[in-house]
Amino acid sequence: MKAKRVNILGIQIDNIGMYELIDKLRLNGGVVFTPNVDHLIKLQKNREFYRVYQEADYRVCDSQLIMFASHFLGQPIGEKVSGSDLFPAYYRRCANDESVKIFLLGGLEGVAEQARININAKVGRNMVVDTYCPPFGFENDPVECRKITRRINNSGANVLAIGVGAPKQEQWISKYRSRLKGIEIFLAIGATINFEAGNVKRAPAWMSSAGLEWLYRLALEPSRLWRRYLVEDLAFFVLVLRQKFNLNHKRNFTCEKNLFESR
Template sequence: MKTTIRHNILNANIDNFSMQETLAKIKESIDKKEQIHHVVVNAGKIVAMQKDLKLRKSVNESDLINVDGQAVVWASKILGKPLKERVAGIDLMVNLVKKAHENNYKIFFFGAKEEVVKKVVDIYASQYSTSIIAGYRNGYFKKEEEKNIAKEIAHSGANILFVAISSPTKENFLYDNKNLLKNVNFIMGVGGSFDVIAGKVKRAPMWMQKVGLEWFYRFIQEPKRMWKRYLIGNTNFILLVFKHKFLKK
């Protein structure tokens, strides 16, 4: 398929793909038995990338980078590098689970608490079929266990890997172990998506997603845990955009 433009916005590389273009690119890679290392960026991650150079490298050297944050879509227009649309990680994951069922792909689910990831697997096995499940594992491990976990996933027969671990751990895990995972055609970090699918966390109504308030809906569910990530992170992102637009020569 035709390659689209890759923009660099505030030190973050972002591919200007729509959801449908992203899905087509992934299917093409799986069918050719090639690997795509996928990542999404949002306002908070872009702020973190300004100082966390390993995270920046892990993101920017990925094969496919989508924007998962309406604030970044708005910023792209302000900065003169407009992106087509937001491709939310959870929406991409849900679409890919359906595609797995339709195309006989297998998925490995890695991350979250044991009861959460098991519930996600049970939900999808019931909704579609156990045939899409290559395996699953919770997201609690020691650094020295990483290589063995990657090998376990690689030997599971999975075409797709979803990693539901917080940043920057998931990005660095995928970047550091992508050679061990070369048999897995599509590897992707999905953050807190397992919690949503399992019903532990509610997702914002569609109208809030469309106006860029999904972060606020998440914040009011867990204010003590999320206030720093969203309130401080979003403020820093606005300041970063302002500085780049009006102060950078």
């Protein structure tokens, strides 16, 4: 019997399948974060991001590399549930459920609106009821954030899909979810809005299965992603090896420490 949660670098990841998760969300709602390698590295160093991550109802594996690591560590995750797979699976599953109404928050100007048009055409109804592309730095502008929360509340949506990058999207959910009275499901989905709009293509399935989706994205956006993938995220492999041999120490942010430091 597989473990319900798997510990990867100090983060408890839910060992749950795509459609089991969707059924749970439809029944009880909840907040979903989708940890990938970049998240796991940021979580070693960013105490606020780590705190916010603990608030999620579900943390599901968004990386084939994490899948490989879980097998290496002897606690295999059964299924990769990336945000870019979960979101379309969710709206297709709910296509005939008129009560499901989605708000898209994220993307550059016009991107979320194009995603709305595409999704509504696929499901044959006005499931995505409204969208908003926030300006750069919106998360630090209380006036702008109040405007966003009012717009979401006035839309009648009960599902918020936010794609503004990590840790921004997770921290925004944590800060403002209590003000979004009608939202029952919160999905932090990264670049998924761009994929749904069609202005960014996903990696071929074979690359994703081989753990090479990062390479495809790097080829598309080298100037933005080279440091993340070729410098910062390399520490993931070192930390997994340390976990394998019990060399990682428990995180203690009150002492300004992280997993890169020994005690």
